[in-house]
Amino acid sequence: MVKHCEAGCREPDLHRIRPFLVALLLWLAPQFLFAQSTSFRFAWLSDTHVGATSGEEDLRAAVHDLNSMSGLSFVLVSGDVTEFGSLEQLRLAKTLLDGLKVPCYVIPGNHDTKWSESGATDFLRLWKRDRFVFEHGGLCFIGLHQGPIMKMGDGDWAPQDVRWLERQLKNLRDKTQPIVFVTHYPLNDSIANWYVVLDLLKQYNTQVILCGHGHANHHYSFEGVPGVMGRSNLRDRAPVGAFNLVEVKDGLMTFAEHKIGQPTLAPWYSVALERHAYGADTNHYARPDFSVNARWPKVQEQWTFQTGYAIAGSPTLWKDLAFFGDASGALYALSFRDGKVRWQFKTAGPVYCTPEASDGVVAFASTDGNIYALRATNGAEVWRYETARPIVASPRIVDRVLYIGSSEGEFRAFDLASGHLDWHFDGVAGFVETKPQFYDGKVIFGAWDEHLYALDAKSGGLAWKWHGDRAGAMYSPAACWPIAAEGKIFIAAPDRKLTAVDAKTGDTIWRTGAYVVRESIGLSEDQSLFYARAMTNFIYAFSTAASQPEKRWELNAKFGYDINSAMLVEKGGVLFYGTKNGLLLAMDAKSGALQWQHRIGVGVLNTVVPLSGSEVLTADVDGKVSLIRAGD
Known part of the structure; x- marks a missing residue:
């Protein structure tokens, strides 16, 4: 029986349906693209650490193994290419990676940028770029590092790099083009301003974020965006190193660990390649908290100047x-x-x-x-x-x-x-980054070669050279600005110890690891006290005259874990310090009582410059310079 249309039933209106069909096809197009496009395979290495114990040997073996494989389209290296970022290590890594028979795309990691004798410019000179963008198999691969440059602290997206990323995203052939983002740190709060880049990526069709840093295979959800961490190429305690082979096929990106010289293991994770609409996500995600500023409303920024580029000095x-x-x-x-x-x-x-x-x-x-x-x-x-x-x-x-x-x-x-x-x-074996001290006719400075040097200020002759009890360049007293008083030189180093050295002889007067410090120290205006910041919460004051560490006061400032290498500075009876996450502290220099706090930003505050006990000039790693004033 033929069923006739009831009242109100109409024949299809093609003019009205056509726009809907076009929109539907555009939305479905990426799904068909992933399902029907030519499959491909690439290798993903991370944390090669050339310069570490087995770094060179493991990378050399990986390159040899990769060159024996067929069907690889390219190789990605997601940071920590070297152990110490030196020109020698970078050159060696570049030579090894240049031996690959397929294209190789590389970004630096924190080991390449923090301990860098060139301020990470050697990486640029060798590779010509420290970020990348290319298209393969319909996917746009974008690589970008987050430092930190010359600083011990969280990762940080430099303003100039964020602008570059914005340009690459705007230049996509269309906003639905699928993106694979490659970086070193996980895209979470291990990066001080993680949300700046994550919020950008969520405006586009980001398929997955690939990262290293953790030396292990792992998968994440970065606020709903799929994330994958790749293992280090180092062998660690295994006989050989390993990396990941990644296959894009049938709408999936599949990850399998490959131990060098051995058969590839079964896949350990897959990411579905599909159209994402992150804007529809109604979840609330945490962002940095500035509520501390409401507790001290009389502390105000008088002016702010933004350079648009990272600042690493004071x-x-x-x-x-x-x-x-x-x-x-x-x-x-x-x-x-x-x-x-x-x-x-x-x-x-x-x-x-x-x-x-x-x-x-x-x-x-x-x-x-x-x-x-x-x-x-x-x-x-x-x-x-x-x-x-x-x-x-x-x-x-x-x-x-x-x-x-x-x-x-x-x-x-x-x-x-x-x-x-x-x-x-x-006669200096490592690079120098510190501001030297002048005391008792000597110039005193540390270098990234495990040593503290004292030179005759008139002739440049070596007066003495001090060495701590822990070997390794990364434990050098090189980032702290040495302070001097009462015939002593005081330093704090990454070995987490405070040390007093005889200014005349270079002999150790005392040395202690009881306070778990790292690099941040300072001297009182009357030179009777020196200050040190612990790696968690505490700031201490010690006597400069005592022959053993003599604590005068301590403050639990509750700033949490902090490894910033900024110095503590006293002015007008007030002690100032800025943390790795943009928090400025003001303390009574004699008692240690907290006077106020003010959060300026989210990244590293460089050593602050007080104008008085109530005014302080600050500069942070995100390019922001501010004058802070505390009212009565």
Whole structure:
């Protein structure tokens, strides 16, 4: 029986249906693309750590094994290419990876950027880029690292890298193009500003985030975005190293561990490749908490200046000006009263040091390999001295002599006015990043070679050289700024110990690991106390005169785990410190009582510069410079 239409039933209106069909096909297109596109396979290595015990051997074996395979489209390396980021290690890793028969895409990890004698510029010189974007099999692969550059702290997306990512995403052929994002840290709060990039990726059709860092195979959900961590290529306690072989086929990305020289194991995880609409997610995800600022409402930011580039050094003051550098290669002069730029000077490489100003001259070093002296009033160049390597060391000026370390085994002294090289010491085995101390006719500094050096300030001759009791360059007293009082040099190092060294002889006076410190120290204005920050919550004050560690006060500031290498600074009876997550603390210097806190940002605060007991100039790794004032 033929059923006739009842009242209101109409024949199909093709003009109305066509737009719906077009939209439906566009939505379904990625599904068909993944199901029907040509399958492909790639290798994924991570945490090769060339320079570590078996790093070179394991990477060499992996390259040999990969070259014996057929059907590989390319290789990804997701960071920590080297153990220490040195030019020697980077060159070796590059030589090994250049032996691959298929394209290789590489990003650095924290081991390549934190302990970097070049401020991570050697990586760029060798690989020509430290991020990548390419398309294969309909997928857009984007690789980006999160440092941190020269800092001990959480990962951090540099402002200039976020802008690059925004451009790549806007340049996709359409917003539905499937994306594979490759980075080193997991995209969670192990990165201080993780949400900046994660929120960007959720605006697009991100299929999966690949990361390393944890040295193990693991899978995640980064706020609903699929994530996969790949194991280290190192063998660890196994006979051989291993990596992952990844296959894209039939709408799946499948991961299988491959032990070098052995058959590939069964797949351990798969990610479905499908159209994502993260905007429909109604879950609430945590973001950094700034509620602490409501507890001290009289603490306010008077002005803020944003450079748009990462800052790894601290400002320095001269008259009414503040000088600082950034990753763009600029040295800025700001009025610290209103934050307005007076002048800027551009170099050919990032400026990661803390400048020094005296006698109308501001001096600093750049990763372009030059040491500069500029007229403080207008930025005019007075002189420059060219070296053979990038410089990340900070200068010290005493009696019109400029003292500064380098990344080529030399420590130098210059006449500030003329730039004449007064002397140089070429016995440093590691690179220097610290600001040296001047005390008792000596220049004292640490280097990333396990040693603390004392040189005669007039001749440059070696007065003494101190070594701790824990071997390994990563435990060097190289990031702390040494302090001096009562005939002693005080240091804190990554070995988590406080040490007092005899300023005349270099002998150890006392040494303790009881307080679990790391790099952050400071001296009281009257030099009777020195301060140290523990790695969790506590700040301590000790006597400088005592022959053993003598604690005068302690404060549980409840800042949690903190490994920032910023120094503690006292001004006007107030002790200031900035944490790895942007929290500024102000404490009574005599009693340790907490006076106030203010959260400025989410990333590392470099060593702060107090103007008084109620005003402090800050610069953070995200390129933000601020003047903070505490009202009555």
